[in-house]
Amino acid sequence: GAVVSQHPSRVICKSGTSVKIECRSLDFQATTMFWYRQFPKQSLMLMATSNEGSKATYEQGVEKDKFLINHASLTLSTLTVTSAHPEDSSFYICSAAGQGAYGYTFGSGTRLTVV
Amino acid sequence: AQSVTQLDSHVSVSEGTPVLLRCNYSSSYSPSLFWYVQHPNKGLQLLLKYTSAATLVKGINGFEAEFKKSETSFHLTKPSAHMSDAAEYFCVVSDPGGYQKVTFGTGTKLQVIP
Numbered sequence: 001g002a003v004v005s006q007h008p009s010r011v012i013c014k015s016g017t018s019v020k021i022e023c024r025s026l027d028f029q030a031t032t033m034f035w036y037r038q039f040p041k042q043s044l045m046l047m048a049t050s051n052e053g054s055k056a057t058y059e060q061g062v063e064k065d066k067f068l069i070n071h072a073s074l075t076l077s078t079l080t081v082t083s084a085h086p087e088d089s090s091f092y093i094c095s096a097a098g099q100g101a102y103g104y105t106f107g108s109g110t111r112l113t114v115v
Numbered sequence: 116a117q118s119v120t121q122l123d124s125h126v127s128v129s130e131g132t133p134v135l136l137r138c139n140y141s142s143s144y145s146p147s148l149f150w151y152v153q154h155p156n157k158g159l160q161l162l163l164k165y166t167s168a169a170t171l172v173k174g175i176n177g178f179e180a181e182f183k184k185s186e187t188s189f190h191l192t193k194p195s196a197h198m199s200d201a202a203e204y205f206c207v208v209s210d211p212g213g214y215q216k217v218t219f220g221t222g223t224k225l226q227v228i229p
Contacts, residue, residue: 103209104164
């Protein structure tokens with residue numbers, strides 16, 4: 001079956017630094033990738049949708065200059081949290097869709113803690 | 116627009132008794148529906164999915180859900196709760212086609228009492 005790999009699983013960074021999270025489709029070509037965020041004790045909310053080779057589409061209220069999404073190949077999308085602050089601490093998870101795989105195929109998530 | 120409503124934020128059951136987690140959906144199309152489980156500090160695990168085939172869907176770990184169009188519901192059930200079932204459960208909806216974003220419900224926290 002379709003597998004999505006996400007790294008790192010946990011990351012702690014200092015306030016003001018940037019963090020990159022990778023999402024890879026291991027056995028299929030992901031034409032579309034989705035990035036979600038989950039604040040403590042809350043549900044998961046879509047942040048942005050990226051199509052390979054195109055600019056990402058961000059949901060209302062998500063700062064595109066802060067959350068940089070790159071989807072340069074059919075197997076890799078990255079989310080970079082720039083100038084991270086403690087309020088960016090959250091659980092970030094990606095999903096991927098493409099031939100043979102659907103948008104409900106999720107990575108294992110990344111728990112970001114900004115100190 | 117698609118949405119799901121999870122009717123209970125917390126459900127508490129005794130070990131060995133049935134589990135019922137309720138979910139109602141709203142969609143302009145015939146939706147795809149899913150249930151995921153998230154254990155503390157873990158990722159998402161797909162329990163089961165409905166994608167317009169049989170209305171009674173069997174999933175992993177003894178869970179099942181029934182799609183009822185007339186009631187716009189997709190409730191999750193299990194005959195006998197185990198301690199290991201204690202977790203957060205999310206009902207999720209997607210427009211058909213598969214290559215779509217999904218929308219999560221607000222989650223139901225299941226507590227299992229020994």
